Amino acid sequence: MSSTAELVQTIVGKHGTRREHLLPILQDLAKEQRYVTEDAMIEVARALDLSAAEVYGTASFYTFLEPVPTGEHVIRICKTITCYMKGKDEVIKAIEDHLRVKLGGTTTDGKFSFFAANCIGWCHEGPAMLIDDKVYTKLTPKKAIDAINEY
Amino acid sequence: MVKLTINKIPVSVEPGTSILEAARKVGITVPSLCYHKDLCIAGNCRVCLVEVKGERTLTASCAVPVYEGMEVFTNTLKVRNARKNVIELLLSEHRCDCLKCEKNGKCELQDLAQEYRVEEKSFIDLSIGKRIDRSSPAIEKDDSKCIRCQRCVRTCAELQDVSALTVARKGEHMFISTFMHKPLADVVCTNCGQCVNRCPTGALVERNYMEEVWEAIDDPKKHVVVQTAPAVRIALGEDLGYDPGERVTGKMVTALKRMGFDKVFDTDFTADLTIMEEGTELLTRLKQALVDKEKVALPMFTSCSPGWIKYIEHEFSNNLDNLSTCKSPQQMFGPLAKTYYAEKAGIDPKDIVCVSVMPCTAKKYEARRPEMKASGFRDVDIVLTTRELAKMIKQGGNDFRHMEEGEFDSLLGKSTGAAVIFGATGGVMEAALRTAYEIVTGHEVPFPNLNIMPVRGMEGVREASIKIEGCVDAWKFLEGVELKVAVAHGLANARKVMKQVAEGTSPYHFVEVMACPGGCLGGGGQPIPTDMETRKKRAMAIYEEDEHMEFRKSHENPEVKLIYDDFLEKPLGHKSHELLHTHYTKRMTK
Numbered sequence: 001m002s003s004t005a006e007l008v009q010t011i012v013g014k015h016g017t018r019r020e021h022l023l024p025i026l027q028d029l030a031k032e033q034r035y036v037t038e039d040a041m042i043e044v045a046r047a048l049d050l051s052a053a054e055v056y057g058t059a060s061f062y063t064f065l066e067p068v069p070t071g072e073h074v075i076r077i078c079k080t081i082t083c084y085m086k087g088k089d090e091v092i093k094a095i096e097d098h099l100r101v102k103l104g105g106t107t108t109d110g111k112f113s114f115f116a117a118n119c120i121g122w123c124h125e126g127p128a129m130l131i132d133d134k135v136y137t138k139l140t141p142k143k144a145i146d147a148i149n150e151y
Numbered sequence: 152m153v154k155l156t157i158n159k160i161p162v163s164v165e166p167g168t169s170i171l172e173a174a175r176k177v178g179i180t181v182p183s184l185c186y187h188k189d190l191c192i193a194g195n196c197r198v199c200l201v202e203v204k205g206e207r208t209l210t211a212s213c214a215v216p217v218y219e220g221m222e223v224f225t226n227t228l229k230v231r232n233a234r235k236n237v238i239e240l241l242l243s244e245h246r247c248d249c250l251k252c253e254k255n256g257k258c259e260l261q262d263l264a265q266e267y268r269v270e271e272k273s274f275i276d277l278s279i280g281k282r283i284d285r286s287s288p289a290i291e292k293d294d295s296k297c298i299r300c301q302r303c304v305r306t307c308a309e310l311q312d313v314s315a316l317t318v319a320r321k322g323e324h325m326f327i328s329t330f331m332h333k334p335l336a337d338v339v340c341t342n343c344g345q346c347v348n349r350c351p352t353g354a355l356v357e358r359n360y361m362e363e364v365w366e367a368i369d370d371p372k373k374h375v376v377v378q379t380a381p382a383v384r385i386a387l388g389e390d391l392g393y394d395p396g397e398r399v400t401g402k403m404v405t406a407l408k409r410m411g412f413d414k415v416f417d418t419d420f421t422a423d424l425t426i427m428e429e430g431t432e433l434l435t436r437l438k439q440a441l442v443d444k445e446k447v448a449l450p451m452f453t454s455c456s457p458g459w460i461k462y463i464e465h466e467f468s469n470n471l472d473n474l475s476t477c478k479s480p481q482q483m484f485g486p487l488a489k490t491y492y493a494e495k496a497g498i499d500p501k502d503i504v505c506v507s508v509m510p511c512t513a514k515k516y517e518a519r520r521p522e523m524k525a526s527g528f529r530d531v532d533i534v535l536t537t538r539e540l541a542k543m544i545k546q547g548g549n550d551f552r553h554m555e556e557g558e559f560d561s562l563l564g565k566s567t568g569a570a571v572i573f574g575a576t577g578g579v580m581e582a583a584l585r586t587a588y589e590i591v592t593g594h595e596v597p598f599p600n601l602n603i604m605p606v607r608g609m610e611g612v613r614e615a616s617i618k619i620e621g622c623v624d625a626w627k628f629l630e631g632v633e634l635k636v637a638v639a640h641g642l643a644n645a646r647k648v649m650k651q652v653a654e655g656t657s658p659y660h661f662v663e664v665m666a667c668p669g670g671c672l673g674g675g676g677q678p679i680p681t682d683m684e685t686r687k688k689r690a691m692a693i694y695e696e697d698e699h700m701e702f703r704k705s706h707e708n709p710e711v712k713l714i715y716d717d718f719l720e721k722p723l724g725h726k727s728h729e730l731l732h733t734h735y736t737k738r739m740t741k
Contacts, residue, residue, distance in 0.1 A: 038331055046741060051314035051317070051741065053316060055330075056317060056319065056328070056331055060319045061319075
């Protein structure tokens with residue numbers, strides 16, 4: 001059995017095989033593998049007796065369940081109106097220049113993916129971003145790059 | 152009953168009826184796009200907006216049930232303006248290449264745009280840069296014409312339980328996708344075309360091969376023969392101005408001759424042949440199981456429906472031995488046209504172009520399967536749907552309604568009522584029983600007028616059992632055996648039957664499966680719209696056609712007798728194995 005199949009089996013064993021277990025299973029997979037791999041989606045589809053397309057449809061709906069390969073760390077900057085008004089565009093530009101990658105892309109060394117996210121609930125301290133699970137707020141271009149340099 | 156008024160007309164309907172359905176009951180049409188009678192309610196296109204007194208906003212009439220005292224207005228200025236706006240927004244996602252579009256004149260979005268006098272694009276064009284997927288030989292998926300109504304997704308999930316199509320991403324980025332947005336040819340799609348039959352626009356259409364056929368006809372070196380499937384003759388009329396359920400067999404034959412085909416043959420002939428081969432195969436399997444005590448795969452499944460074949464190859468690939476090895480009638484016809492007929496007519500098979508007209512999109516895929524070269528050539532060269540034939544008849548410029556009735560050409564053209572009913576769910580089963588029972592007992596099936604009613608109808612899975620009595624000597628071991636059979640149509644129903652088989656609890660000896668709801672008469676290549684009402688009318692037409700036939704049992708077909716005498720020798724004989732039987736392929740399971 002492949003390591004993906006084993007991983008899926010363990011996670012499915014924890015949650016169950018009903019349709020409503022799909023989301024927690026995908027969340028655990030994303031935690032383990034950073035993103036939800038094609039093979040993993042196929043294995044989940046088998047385990048839950050769903051079509052692979054349905055699993056992909058569900059995964060692709062959620063910003064935090066990327067069905068495409070991501071970098072080692074994922075930066076998610078809030079793209080919504082409050083952060084916009086507080087200057088997220090300058091922060092994005094600075095990060096793009098620093099990482100030499102466009103929003104939505106992954107650095108060539110595979111270290112960072114840079115994505116936009118919907119509101120992450122830090123409007124009062126915007127602009128805000130996440131690096132993996134950690135929140136960075138009241139960003140300026142400099143603060144953002146300093147944060148990235150921690151990794 | 153719930154009482155309400157629609158445009159001040161009093162209406163009384165069952166509780167739970169939607170506003171849209173209530174309106175249709177009193178002859179008021181509310182436009183709709185995502186709504187389809189065969190499918191669950193989605194309520195996403197917003198074209199069916201109406202005004203309900205007391206409501207702050209307009210209401211999507213397909214998704215809201217009526218209540219007592221409701222006052223509905225379907226045609227106020229507010230409603231009309233809102234609908235026009237909705238249509239304009241939908242058009243902003245839709246690439247309007249109407250003149251070249253397969254659905255030109257048959258597009259529900261085009262009709263509405265016309266009805267609401269919508270001008271060219273009022274909003275920015277969002278259709279740019281979308282993918283057109285031509286990877287499948289059967290179905291073309293053009294995302295630039297998709298309005299995301301999700302009829303296709305619901306069809307694939309609810310009717311077929313395949314879910315090759317899904318909704319990916321969300322909001323403005325949402326689109327109709329396969330797994331990982333792979334090409335259709337690389338996923339579990341069965342090519343059944345039920346989505347094509349339900350797409351309101353040209354986003355999902357069959358791959359069109361009309362030009363290839365005209366070219367072949369125009370080539371003086373080519374001898375072009377055509378075969379027509381049983382379900383074509385009872386539905387073709389719908390695309391040529393007839394009501395559902397009108398039979399146009401004779402006119403269709405004349406039309407094909409006038410189009411320039413050298414010979415007009417009938418898939419019904421090979422349907423009869425299928426019964427001879429498949430019936431014998433079933434009896435042989437029963438003998439192996441009951442007398443020789445061999446391990447043999449039962450129940451045996453029919454193999455006429457190429458959508459069903461690809462489905463089982465993907466989803467239940469451990470049970471491929473349960474499939475009859477018989478090719479479908481289309482694929483039996485091809486090699487016979489290029490061997491038996493070529494020999495008799497003295498024509499070099501390399502010059503024969505074999506065209507077939509099918510109610511089916513999956514047949515386009517089936518004809519291109521690599522193993523379908525039993526004659527040494529591509530057995531069936533070009534496959535058209537019923538819809539494509541209707542278009543070609545119109546192109547030919549002949550007045551179909553006043554055409555005289557023609558007769559199929561001989562050698563591969565004679566058929567029986569048993570072959571005609573192949574077009575309806577349960578038909579192959581009925582035809583097989585009419586013949587197998589008589590082979591075994593020497594007398595006719597014990598049903599009035601040969602009509603085996605328990606296997607007919609539109610119930611998703613039907614079962615029947617026949618006690619075999621009075622066997623002739625060769626089949627004495629079947630005396631008293633209760634033959635158990637089942638019929639399933641629509642792959643969601645096939646799955647139910649297959650689960651029993653996979654678990655080893657299936658009680659049946661013989662199971663007929665058709666991929667499409669209603670069988671071939673509801674096929675993905677049939678005229679649009681197809682819904683329960685049209686399916687029932689087409690089924691009635693099929694059984695009428697059966698009752699009008701000179702012969703009603705496959706083994707009585709004189710041309711079938713002739714081909715066994717002159718060429719094939721006997722069912723399951725050496726030549727049959729070479730030309731008429733096939734094998735199956737395990738495919739990826741997800």
